[in-house]
Amino acid sequence: MPLVKIDGLKKRFGDIQALKGVSLSINRNEIYGFIGKNGAGKTTTLNIFLSFLRKDEGEILFDGKPIDFTNTNYKQKIGYVPDVPAFPPYLTAREVLRVAAEFLGIENIDEKVDEVLAFVELQNIKRKVGGFSRGMKQRLSIAQALLGDPVLLVMDEPTSALDPVGRREVLNLVRRLKQSTTVFYSTHILDDAEKICDRIGLIDQGEILLETDMKTLRKKRHIAAYRLSASLSDNELKPLLEEIDGVLDVSIDEQGLLFVLDEERTQNRVLQTLIDKGVLIHSFREATPSLEDVFVEVLHENAA
Ligand code: ATP
Numbered sequence: 001m002p003l004v005k006i007d008g009l010k011k012r013f014g015d016i017q018a019l020k021g022v023s024l025s026i027n028r029n030e031i032y033g034f035i036g037k038n039g040a041g042k043t044t045t046l047n048i049f050l051s052f053l054r055k056d057e058g059e060i061l062f063d064g065k066p067i068d069f070t071n072t073n074y075k076q077k078i079g080y081v082p083d084v085p086a087f088p089p090y091l092t093a094r095e096v097l098r099v100a101a102e103f104l105g106i107e108n109i110d111e112k113v114d115e116v117l118a119f120v121e122l123q124n125i126k127r128k129v130g131g132f133s134r135g136m137k138q139r140l141s142i143a144q145a146l147l148g149d150p151v152l153l154v155m156d157e158p159t160s161a162l163d164p165v166g167r168r169e170v171l172n173l174v175r176r177l178k179q180s181t182t183v184f185y186s187t188h189i190l191d192d193a194e195k196i197c198d199r200i201g202l203i204d205q206g207e208i209l210l211e212t213d214m215k216t217l218r219k220k221r222h223i224a225a226y227r228l229s230a231s232l233s234d235n236e237l238k239p240l241l242e243e244i245d246g247v248l249d250v251s252i253d254e255q256g257l258l259f260v261l262d263e264e265r266t267q268n269r270v271l272q273t274l275i276d277k278g279v280l281i282h283s284f285r286e287a288t289p290s291l292e293d294v295f296v297e298v299l300h301e302n303a304a
Contacts, residue, residue, distance in 0.1 A: 001064050003028045003152060003182050004049075009058035011044050011206075018044045020206040021058070026152075026199075031178055033197030034186040035295070041206040042186040046156050049184075050080060062152070076104055076148025079181075083157040085141035089130025093122050093140050096129060100144045116143040120173060135166020142173055146181075153177060154184045159192055171196055194291040202298060210298050217294060224261045225287040226270075231280035244273050258287055 002025035011019040019041050026032040036042050047053040049060055051069040060067060067074055087096050097113045106112055117123040120139040129137065138158060145153055155174070159167040174196050177183055187193055193200060200217070202210040210217075230237060234257040241250045241259050246266035250259040261267060267284075274281060 002026055003063060004032075004184065005059075005061040006045070006049070007059045007061075009045060009048060009060065010056045011041075011048060011053070012056055018206050019048075019058075022203065022206065022208055024201045024208055024211055026182060026184055028182050029178060030198040031174060031183040031185055031196050033193035033200040034184060034203065035188065035190060035193050035200055035291075036203035037188055040188075040203045042188075042203060043156060044206075045203070046154055046184070046186055050078070050154060072105055076106070077151045079145030079148065079150035079153045081138070081141050081145050081153065081155040081158050084134075084161050085137050085144075087129045087137065087140065090128055092128055093117060093125060093132075093143070096140060097144060097147065101147050104148050106147055112147055116146045119143065119146065119176075133166065135162050135169055138162060138166060138170055139173065142170070142177075146177075150181055152182045152184060154186075156186045157188065158185075159187070159189060167192070190291040190295055200291070202295065204299060204302065209302050214291075217291075224264055224266075225293065226259055226261065226267065226284065227255065227287045228257050228259070228270075228284050229282045230274065231282070237274075237279075240274065240277065240279075241270065244270055246270075 004024075004026035006025070007023050009019050009022040010017070022041065022045055024032075024034075034042055034045070044053065048055045049067070051067065062074075062078070067078075069075065091099070094113060094117065097116065098109060101109045101112055114123065120143040122136065122139055122143065125136070129140065132140065142158075158174075159170050162170060171192060174183055174185065185193070185197065194214075197214060199213045200211070201208050228237065232240075234252045237257055238250050238252065241247050241257075246262045246269060248260045248262055250257070252258070261270070271281065271284065
């Protein structure tokens with residue numbers, strides 16, 4: 001039985017049908033990436049799941065039963081990490097956690113606070129939260145969410161306001177969390193999802209377009225994309241490639257030249273054409289499709 005099962009969730013805000021029947025399931029001890037563009041319906045789904053918002057239709061089961069947040073037990077079982085956490089600036093991290101632990105009715109408060117502070121590596125920081133970086137605040141927010149030894153951690157875009165260092169720290173923490181908990185991880189940053197998620201659900205305009213595990217995704221969605229470097233610069237090569245029949249798309253990114261072919265066999269024509277023009281090929285290799293490639297492809301298929 002999955003830990004979380006959402007079935008046919010619908011929500012309308014006035015004229016906007018924000019959720020059109022979202023269904024997904026999350027297994028125990030996996031990091032489930034809930035991915036989609038801004039406005040796709042991620043926060044609305046999470047807010048309904050957490051009882052911050054009422055649903056219009058649909059069913060949500062946690063461990064096979066409807067969630068009831070009036071039961072304190074659920075407040076401990078499900079931890080929540082928002083995109084930008086807010087804490088009273090005049091408290092220290094330890095004080096923030098003590099207040100939260102008391103609210104959750106946790107026993108052995110000192111021991112638990114020490115444990116979660118050490119997990120997020122804030123145990124030696126004595127200053128008040130008002131002087132924390134965003135990354136430190138996010139780590140404190142994760143520590144707070146872990147106080148009740150949650151079975152599930154719900155994270156809504158937890159890295160969206162962070163710099164690269166803060167982002168990496170949070171991703172590393174999430175990876176380590178998998179040993180003890182399950183993570184419902186919402187993000188529009190595909191690079192993050194690719195680094196940490198075991199399964200993903202792709203939401204667009206209030207609908208799940210794809211739900212799969214990352215390994216299957218990589219195997220099934222083989223995209224005929226390639227990288228090439230040669231005696232000409234990428235900018236000189238780009239127009240030459242664009243003229244070749246069967247070359248669908250050519251772009252230049254931080255790793256160099258990337259192009260997509262209609263089918264694998266077209267690579268011979270590409271190489272022959274360049275060689276005939278006197279170009280010396282330095283390297284030619286298949287590019288592994290990124291989650292972003294897949295994302296764009298699935299959105300395309302759905303629009304077609
Ligand atoms: P983001 O990453 O920008 O938060 P999201 O995927 O979380 O995006 P939602 O915030 O769930 O998306 O929004 C889904 C749709 O519902 C959007 O069209 C949004 O404008 C609309 N919406 C969300 N909350 C409300 C509200 N309280 N009133 C009216 N419309 C809303």
